[in-house]
Amino acid sequence: MVRVCEPYVGAKEIAMTQNSTQPFARPRPAPEWHVESWLNTDQSLSLKALRGKVIVLEAFQMLCPGCVQSSLPQAKRVHALFSHEEVAVIGLHTVFEHHDAMTPTALKAFVKENQLSFPIGIDQGVEGEMLPATMARYNMQGTPTLVLIDRKGDRRAQHFGHIPDLQLGAEIMALMKAG
Amino acid sequence: MVRVCEPYVGAKEIAMTQNSTQPFARPRPAPEWHVESWLNTDQSLSLKALRGKVIVLEAFQMLCPGCVQSSLPQAKRVHALFSHEEVAVIGLHTVFEHHDAMTPTALKAFVKENQLSFPIGIDQGVEGEMLPATMARYNMQGTPTLVLIDRKGDRRAQHFGHIPDLQLGAEIMALMKAG
């Protein structure tokens, strides 16, 4: 499942074999995120503060097996490979089920045990709603979801599920080179 | 790290390449476990009630990465391969850290999301002690720990960390054939 903005990141260069591509009309500013609190950073991180960097936003839940096995290890590899001056890896804990299990306390222990060192925001819960605020605003379909945001703050690609490292490396670099 | 009882499970047949083997003087009854509550079973499971089956006891913590990545998937494979009339796979949630994160509620969500279907006992916490009761009694060094108990209820092998599938398959069968 791939949801993309137009023009798709590296669309010309990557063979468009994905069936489920849904192009947006044109690049649009990524919605600001709503975060209750942050781990692994002393200060709140706004989209604006990260302007100029390519952002790799990894939405996950700590009890989602696909996140634990595939997406978070991939986010760690991205964080280890690319220059932190150029690419910001941001985790987003988007709890939409098992709220009493995936508490901030539990997340803190999870982050420590899994040695995640990039900043992680806890998506703001919304009274009476299943989905937390940022997840709803980004129209995410579940976890894991990977969002790529360019240096200007435009959302350029959104992937539900896992994408291969080769493709992700290419998509990140396409945005880095985009200026 | 391998702690074994004497005679070691399949010791004659498996090349003894493990350096850290600590043979006990002779097979001894496995200590009864102390469990607060059970998941995936309607009734409490005592060692006695399982007499006649080979028991594969998998001690784990839901936030231990080695458990999530290696040992629990292995326990699932054991549960899927062997006849349930012959081999009982039992999980034991031995929380010795992050107690406020790894609550029974959190475990229940974890078990569901990871599709664990074998019985899992929650090791009894002890007032003022870091280690829960069964973990202490079995002298476990951490998680994951795998304990093999024979049909008579004697503890025959105890492994701290991960052992390969090939070895585990052989050790289980050695106990099945032991009578």
Add this chain to the structure above:
Amino acid sequence: MVRVCEPYVGAKEIAMTQNSTQPFARPRPAPEWHVESWLNTDQSLSLKALRGKVIVLEAFQMLCPGCVQSSLPQAKRVHALFSHEEVAVIGLHTVFEHHDAMTPTALKAFVKENQLSFPIGIDQGVEGEMLPATMARYNMQGTPTLVLIDRKGDRRAQHFGHIPDLQLGAEIMALMKAG
């Protein structure tokens, strides 16, 4: 695809989930193999000479991807784990295609580069036949094929394709304990 002799190795203990099990009427002596020449051993190895050991016979072709990726690494693990006094791992190069590519010279280089240290026999080619002699006699359907032979020299299980390490470890130990 599993072809087995009766009683199946560990049949009682392993849940019989394999659909393609074809039980033979009763255990029968494994046919003697016909080998042109041997690698990794100074002397010819007959079934008779190995009497008393459990034999894990791995039929393969050096250009068969499934053999290279799965079966030969598994054979190496078996060779490394079990006592050589108890278990004999034997490779059998059963060339039935690309004869001009998989020559004895090429096999020798392959064995060296892949660091295979167990004895390997080259199955005897037969004038005018596609299948080499041992392969035909064992009624193998392709490569890889794994054959388990008990201490008395009876063929007890034959697997076409790959079986999991857990199952293989159990099946080998079942034969070790059988007598």
Add this chain to the structure above:
Amino acid sequence: MVRVCEPYVGAKEIAMTQNSTQPFARPRPAPEWHVESWLNTDQSLSLKALRGKVIVLEAFQMLCPGCVQSSLPQAKRVHALFSHEEVAVIGLHTVFEHHDAMTPTALKAFVKENQLSFPIGIDQGVEGEMLPATMARYNMQGTPTLVLIDRKGDRRAQHFGHIPDLQLGAEIMALMKAG
């Protein structure tokens, strides 16, 4: 082991954690390759004919385990992911040992069995020399070696051994975007 030309592909964006980077003074034209014969293509492929595309040149030997397990599967992934109008994946069979095992006939069977569909050139052997012509000219240290050549025909990076998919995806895209 990484040997690179200056400016390194994506050097600014990728954290330079590799110790063994040896920058050349400046980008230089990739040496033309010397190929005896081609597989998977009807016509000879010169560097010149590929001008305008990014070239991923994978030097390998069919009996090199690291090539079979890691590099050729990676080359297949590159071939499957990127547009063939933009990226040319080229295999180069650089035999420097076991010449009598890795013959053109053997390679042909290998290519078929491993379902390699990109063009593969057989590096030209040189009378009295261990290394074939292109391998020597490129100063390769062994197999596998991955060479990245930009749209203008300049060699931009050369990796001995394996590099992660994430990095390779980024390096390829850096060259695609370079013009």
